[in-house]
Amino acid sequence: MPAAAEQVQHFPLFIAGRPVTTESELVVRLPFDSTPVGVTYNAGEREVAAALEAAAAAAGAMRKLSAAERSALLYKAWQLLGENQAEMAQVLMSETGKPIREARGEVGRAMETLLLSAEEARRLHGEVVPIEGALAAKGRMAMTVREPLGVIAAITPFNVPLTLAMHKVAPALASGNTVVHKPASTTPLSASRLAAIFQQAGLPAGAYNVIAGPGRIVGDRLVEDRRVRMISFTGSVEVGSRIRDRAGMKRVTLELGGNAGVIVEPDGYDDSLIPRCVTAAFAHSGQVCISLQRAYLHETVYDRFVEEFTRATAKLKIGHPAAEDTDISSLITEEEARRVEQWIQEALEAGAQLLIGGRRTNATVEPTVLAEAPASVSCSCKEVFGPVVVLYRYRELQEAIERVNDSAYGLQAGIYTRDLGKAFRAARQLEVGGVLINDVPMFRVDIMPYGGAKLSGMGREGPRYAMEEMTEPKLICWKV
Numbered sequence: 001m002p003a004a005a006e007q008v009q010h011f012p013l014f015i016a017g018r019p020v021t022t023e024s025e026l027v028v029r030l031p032f033d034s035t036p037v038g039v040t041y042n043a044g045e046r047e048v049a050a051a052l053e054a055a056a057a058a059a060g061a062m063r064k065l066s067a068a069e070r071s072a073l074l075y076k077a078w079q080l081l082g083e084n085q086a087e088m089a090q091v092l093m094s095e096t097g098k099p100i101r102e103a104r105g106e107v108g109r110a111m112e113t114l115l116l117s118a119e120e121a122r123r124l125h126g127e128v129v130p131i132e133g134a135l136a137a138k139g140r141m142a143m144t145v146r147e148p149l150g151v152i153a154a155i156t157p158f159n160v161p162l163t164l165a166m167h168k169v170a171p172a173l174a175s176g177n178t179v180v181h182k183p184a185s186t187t188p189l190s191a192s193r194l195a196a197i198f199q200q201a202g203l204p205a206g207a208y209n210v211i212a213g214p215g216r217i218v219g220d221r222l223v224e225d226r227r228v229r230m231i232s233f234t235g236s237v238e239v240g241s242r243i244r245d246r247a248g249m250k251r252v253t254l255e256l257g258g259n260a261g262v263i264v265e266p267d268g269y270d271d272s273l274i275p276r277c278v279t280a281a282f283a284h285s286g287q288v289c290i291s292l293q294r295a296y297l298h299e300t301v302y303d304r305f306v307e308e309f310t311r312a313t314a315k316l317k318i319g320h321p322a323a324e325d326t327d328i329s330s331l332i333t334e335e336e337a338r339r340v341e342q343w344i345q346e347a348l349e350a351g352a353q354l355l356i357g358g359r360r361t362n363a364t365v366e367p368t369v370l371a372e373a374p375a376s377v378s379c380s381c382k383e384v385f386g387p388v389v390v391l392y393r394y395r396e397l398q399e400a401i402e403r404v405n406d407s408a409y410g411l412q413a414g415i416y417t418r419d420l421g422k423a424f425r426a427a428r429q430l431e432v433g434g435v436l437i438n439d440v441p442m443f444r445v446d447i448m449p450y451g452g453a454k455l456s457g458m459g460r461e462g463p464r465y466a467m468e469e470m471t472e473p474k475l476i477c478w479k480v
């Protein structure tokens, strides 16, 4: 990694199909050791206005493209991203600080999301409405067509910057919309590269614009602009609620946080359980919205789980994210790591047992396993967004379901059992957007509908589902 900010690569904003720089440089640093890794630019009022103007002006060109043409464009972008995957993984590793193996995995997911969107572009359809079912409609026929909304503001968080951007940008373009994208200020570099790829693929100028800059300024401005028809937001509950309050008549989808739980029944223990739970708790240092944070273990498997889980956790290797064998690198900032450290301390003072981990060095927190923390401590009831998992013992399945549900959030939950009756009873009772049977709540593939209940959000992503949110069914009715 280069040592000085002036030596690192520059990543322009993208407005109206052109790279744009401003006088306000935004230096991005590797979270693990603060090395400068790239420079982009804060958009000012002028750039935000230009991006909105460009997106509004390009809406007509996007609308005119046929489904086959939009699909071909996305497919071309998929090919180009494939050719650039190694570089994109480096960019992602550098801006997020996630281990390089995970960064490569993220590029793979972004590519799959793009390919699925290219395929869905051809399938977007309305329906024939059986209108003569209404007494007053005798002699009429009706159908719906799905029309693009127009300009969509995409606002994305720091933790999975490329894939989460792709979940907004690709379905938006696949369904004929245009996009103004504001990436997180800590991880704005991959979006610049993505815009360049779409440009190279032949996207109409202005159909995808990238503007970095502080959320409170750039984000607020996007939320307020009357040309924006929809805000597609992924991030914290705090910012999501603010957006919802200010969005007025705009359509809003919110993919927010969680404190996901898993239940392990006596018959649920299998060879994959421990490795899956370790990955679910500690991948990207727990900075995943469906990271495993609370594990409810039946009393008959509790001791075995504690022993095997802490032993597997102890083997995780902490190190520089560029090293191939690193499992745990750092959190996004030292400030975040300090917050997680404080929350661990709070849990210990409230009577939790520390089974392993608990220490912090700069922005890195050791993978930490706590037992029996009171449900009221932050590590249990709030979203940790760090490498911390709390283990609990239970007797009856019903009690475990109620304890998972005893949360303001509801993104996903998992249950391990071979008993289908129990599994489906839990699946119906768990108050979440998705239930995983015999898997951890962190399971997500990009084809599935994904989103939350309660404070975890509203609306669904996954290309097909996002495209439904990003289009309007228009009724066409004729008298025969």
Ligand code: NAP
Pocket (backbone or CB within 6 Å): 155, 156, 157, 158, 159, 160, 164, 182, 183, 184, 185, 186, 213, 214, 215, 216, 217, 218, 219, 220, 223, 234, 235, 236, 237, 239, 240, 242, 243, 255, 256, 257, 258, 288, 289, 383, 385, 411, 452, 456, 457
């Ligand atoms: P965040 O602080 O809410 O920021 C998310 C985005 O919102 C950033 O681009 C941020 O810009 C922007 N923003 C900040 N203030 C804004 C405002 N007033 N108006 C409009 N935009 C504004 O979230 P984060 O810390 O980046 O990400 C972590 C959170 O995301 C966690 O809660 C996690 O659970 C959630 N998440 C959810 C999902 C899901 O699919 N459900 C997936 C991943 C992450 P700045 O960076 O410039 O502040």
